[in-house]
Amino acid sequence: MSTAARTTTTAPGDAVVTDHSRQDRVSRPAPSRSRRRRAGTAARTVAAVVVSLLVIAPLYWMLVVALSPRSELLGSELRLWPRALTWDNVERVFSSFPVIEWLGNSAAISLSVAILTTAVNLLAGYAFAHLRFRGSTVLFFVALATLTIPVQVIMVSLFRIVTGLHLYGTYWAVILPSAASAFGLFLARQSLLGVPRELVEAARLDGATHLQVFTRVVLPMSRPLVAVLFFMSLLQSWNEFAWPLIALRENRLFTLPIGLLYLQGQFNADYGATMAFALIDVVPIVVVFLLFQRFFVQGFARSGIR
Incomplete structure (x- = not known):
């Protein structure tokens, strides 16, 4: 009992410092856990972007072909966007x-x-x-x-x-x-x-x-x-x-x-x-x-x- 009291009275500042440092260690997340969380978020984001591109790509190519001139479609050169947009294909379908x-x-x-x-x-x-x-x-x-x-x-x-x-x-x-x-x-x-x-x-x-x-x-x-x-x-x-x-x-x-x-x-x-x-x-x-x-x-x- 006397020893504990003496420790408290002789070094009160040290005890306060020790308590604060312990609280900081408890409240502050571990660096490795934070990095893993950020890495997981980045991986999910990349996966979502890749899947979205795979889904959008056929729709995009459908739009490009539908708005491309017929002469350009018969060529051997592949283009991600036509040189000139045309509604001839759509009009031909409706007519x-x-x-x-x-x-x-x-x-x-x-x-x-x-x-x-x-x-x-x-x-x-x-x-x-x-x-x-x-x-x-x-x-x-x-x-x-x-x-x-x-x-x-x-x-x-x-x-x-x-x-x-x-x-x-x-x-x-x-x-x-x-x-x-x-x-x-x-x-x-x-x-x-x-x-x-x-x-x-x-x-x-x-x-x-x-x-x-x-x-x-x-x-x-x-x-x-x-x-x-x-x-x-x-x-x-x-x-x-x-x-x-x-x-x-x-x-x-x-x-x-x-x-x-x-x-x-x-x-x-x-x-x-x-x-x-x-x-x-x-x-x-x-x-x-x-x-x-x-x-x-x-x-x-x-x-x-x-």
Whole structure:
């Protein structure tokens, strides 16, 4: 006791200095850890830039070819930017093909599929996430198992069903078979599992039906999920080629991906017009993604999928 007191009284300044230096060592991060953190940030930034360039490069080259003169495309010299910009390829596409009509068909079919698929997947996801019924787990895994079946395997059966319902050659022949998707169901269930079950049970105790619980409690909390399901369905339907080619028999009902077939010659190809047509097909979906990318990322984050 006396020794400790004597140490404190004889060297109080040294004790204060020692305490400050110890606090500085605790509060100051280790140099090696700080360098590792900066190196990790730099590595992630470089990786993001490289991936972005890989994604942007095809779109950039599509734009360059679409705005290049036809004579320059036939040459052997490769240019990253044309000598003279021209809209001849775009004008030739619009004057030779009913692009506006095909664009309207693509928009009508894709929006209908997106709305219908989003509604069905949300309702099914709510049922699998918050309703108790016998065989729900088995039925859910059976639905997921359909992801392993290629669409080409069921095209003949699907064609017979469509013709039997007298829908062949109409928009409904393309819209109704896409009314639900197994991946959308999985995404909806995983995300809706994050909705507190206490809220659902409290609404049920207040006398609300399952539909009222879904529309008034669950749906307002799932806006990012709705955006993800809507955009995914829209993108898949917009790029669909094989089944619309079979189900739509009239030229006036064709979509933009089918219209690209008319630009493929047997012995030669008009690369400028093809890239101009592809640019017209890509731009609307890129604009939609840029508008909804925040909800798209939030929806995947809430679903637990990385």
